[in-house]
Amino acid sequence: MDPRPNIINQRLKNIKTIIAVSGGKGGIGKSSIASVLALNLAKNGLKTGLLDLDFCGPSTHTILGINNLFPKEDKGIIPPEFEGLKFMSIIYYTGKKPALLRGEDISNIILELLTITQWGDLDFLVIDMPPGIGDAALDILKLVKKTKFLIVATPSKTTMETVNKNIKMLKELKAPILGIIENYQSHQFLKTKTESKISGVPILGKINFDKKFESAIGNTDKLLKTDFSRDLLKIIQKAILRHKNTA
Amino acid sequence: MHEWSLAQAVVYSAIKYQKNNKLKKITEINLKIGELQQIDRDIFKFSLKQISRLKKITAKIKIKTEKAILKCRICQHQWSFSKILKKLNKNEAEYIHFIPEIAHTYLRCPKCKSPDFKIIKGRGVWIDSIK
Ligand SMILES: Nc1ncnc2c1ncn2[C@@H]1O[C@H](COP(=O)(O)OP(=O)(O)OP(=O)(O)O)[C@@H](O)[C@H]1O
Ligand SMILES: [Mg+2]
Ligand SMILES: [Zn+2]
Numbered sequence: 001m002d003p004r005p006n007i008i009n010q011r012l013k014n015i016k017t018i019i020a021v022s023g024g025k026g027g028i029g030k031s032s033i034a035s036v037l038a039l040n041l042a043k044n045g046l047k048t049g050l051l052d053l054d055f056c057g058p059s060t061h062t063i064l065g066i067n068n069l070f071p072k073e074d075k076g077i078i079p080p081e082f083e084g085l086k087f088m089s090i091i092y093y094t095g096k097k098p099a100l101l102r103g104e105d106i107s108n109i110i111l112e113l114l115t116i117t118q119w120g121d122l123d124f125l126v127i128d129m130p131p132g133i134g135d136a137a138l139d140i141l142k143l144v145k146k147t148k149f150l151i152v153a154t155p156s157k158t159t160m161e162t163v164n165k166n167i168k169m170l171k172e173l174k175a176p177i178l179g180i181i182e183n184y185q186s187h188q189f190l191k192t193k194t195e196s197k198i199s200g201v202p203i204l205g206k207i208n209f210d211k212k213f214e215s216a217i218g219n220t221d222k223l224l225k226t227d228f229s230r231d232l233l234k235i236i237q238k239a240i241l242r243h244k245n246t247a
Numbered sequence: 248m249h250e251w252s253l254a255q256a257v258v259y260s261a262i263k264y265q266k267n268n269k270l271k272k273i274t275e276i277n278l279k280i281g282e283l284q285q286i287d288r289d290i291f292k293f294s295l296k297q298i299s300r301l302k303k304i305t306a307k308i309k310i311k312t313e314k315a316i317l318k319c320r321i322c323q324h325q326w327s328f329s330k331i332l333k334k335l336n337k338n339e340a341e342y343i344h345f346i347p348e349i350a351h352t353y354l355r356c357p358k359c360k361s362p363d364f365k366i367i368k369g370r371g372v373w374i375d376s377i378k
Contacts, residue, residue: 001374006263007256076252077345090349093342099352100362108370109348116252116345 004115008143011076011114015049015122019178019240020140023152024162026131029183030152032213034128035063036229037150039220040236042084046123049079052089053140054130055101055109061091065218076118083220088117106135114143132162133169141175148176151201154185167201179204181235187211205235249345250286253372254294258302264377273306275378281369283315283328283347285340306377315369319356326357328369347371 012018021034031054038050038060052060061067069080070092079086090099090109101109119125127147130136140147149170153163163180170177179202187209208231216222223229257278265273280286288310295308315328331354332340339353347370356364 001260001264001377003253003256003260003372003374006260007252010255010259011252073248075255076249090346093346093349094352097352099349101348101351102365105348105351105366109346112346112348112371115256116249118252 002111004111005143008111008114011117012119012125012144012146015119015125017123018125018127018144018147019150020127020129020137020147021150021152022129022133022137022166023159024132024166025154025159027185028131028152028154028159029185029207030131031059031128032063032228033150033152033181033183033207033232034126035060036223036226036232037236037240038085038124038126039064039083039223040229040233041124041126041240043224044241047121048084049086049088049119049122049125051113051117051125051127052091053110053113053127053136055090055099055106056130058089058091058094060128061087061089063217063223064220074118076116078118086119086122088113103135107139110136110139111143133166137170138173141173148178150178150204151180152183153180154183171200177201179239181232182206184209202239204239205231207231207235248290250291251294251298253286254291255298257295257308257372257374258298258304260374261304261306261377262302273304273377275376276306276308277375277377278308278310279313279373279375280310281313281315281347281371281373283343283350283366283369284371285332285344286372288312311375313369313373316367317350317354318365318367319359319361320363320365321361322356322359324356324358325367331357 021030023030038048042048050060052058066082066087069082071077071080079088151163153159181204207228210226210228213226213228216226261273261276316325317328318325335353342349351362355362
């Protein structure tokens with residue numbers, strides 16, 4: 001018997017809200033949204049953690065500009081704090097080197113991280129998910145029942161088709177879905193009409209294409225001043241903080 | 248000292264097993280610890296004892312170490328972790344200690360250099376049986 005699944009609820013017991021930032025496709029802004037979401041929550045005085053579960057392409061540390069940090073050990077692993085944010089990623093252990101991981105390895109790493117990471121009291125834990133409903137999403141659904149999914153979509157035909165399928169699958173799996181954020185991740189989308197019509201799943205708001213976003217990457221002060229962050233903050237206030245108060 | 252968090256998982260599993268099987272008492276927990284995780288046996292044992300006492304578990308806990316065997320998915324070559332452990336630097340070994348799958352970052356098949364290998368056995372903490 002694997003002992004790890006039996007301790008995970010205990011580990012996450014003092015976290016009020018867990019949000020997995022997910023979405024059917026690659027490169028649609030999941031990590032950007034997860035990072036800036038967590039940063040804004042922390043800057044608003046909320047106890048916040050950020051967990052990067054995209055082991056093949058971890059990028060939240062790059063977006064936030066996190067380096068030279070390493071977790072301490074105390075009855076487990078204590079995620080280091082960065083700008084008031086508790087941050088956990090396999091990047092501490094892999095550095096710049098890649099890791100070739102199959103599904104069972106990914107499941108094992110998720111189990112291990114959830115077993116050994118001591119988050120303590122948190123208002124929010126934001127999880128940056130890899131693209132699609134794959135091993136990571138299925139494991140999180142199975143192991144962390146209180147996770148709410150925040151779906152990122154771009155207003156493109158190909159993304160919407162995949163996102164629709166993902167949402168159907170999440171619903172079938174009885175996953176709680178917070179809603180969809182429409183991210184105008186590319187200037188190409190400036191002219192497209194929104195197509196995100198999915199029954200039963202609210203569209204929480206939209207993030208406009210922000211040509212200054214890329215140059216703010218790696219600098220939290222700059223990130224917080226971007227239009228991207230402002231758009232996201234509106235969504236946070238409307239859909240996430242309110243949600244917290246009613247929870 | 249993250250051994251404590253793994254020991255806690257073991258004790259919580261035993262308690263759950265006891266509940267699920269409506270046992271009056273558990274008397275024995277048989278554990279396997281995989282070599283790949285390089286657990287500090289003494290710290291792990293000490294943590295198990297402490298947490299058991301706290302949770303009023305009096306079972307005897309037996310720990311066996313399992314050799315870690317890796318197998319290349321490309322050339323099928325098998326090798327044991329203990330043979331190559333000394334080739335890793337202290338940090339690399341420590342990173343694998345925290346998350347055994349990090350072996351995929353620092354190890355390659357000794358024969359064909361492929362990064363595509365499987366951890367066949369001896370990964371981490373495993374409960375063989377609870378009585
Ligand atoms: N609203 C936006 N305006 C401008 N650029 C954006 C916007 N959203 C995302 N980007 C850019 O798009 C790129 C991809 O974003 P990101 O890495 O967050 O996507 P992802 O969905 O996490 O990708 P992956 O699937 O690879 O994990 C980044 O370079 C980011 O700067
Ligand atoms: Mg990403
Ligand atoms: Zn080989």
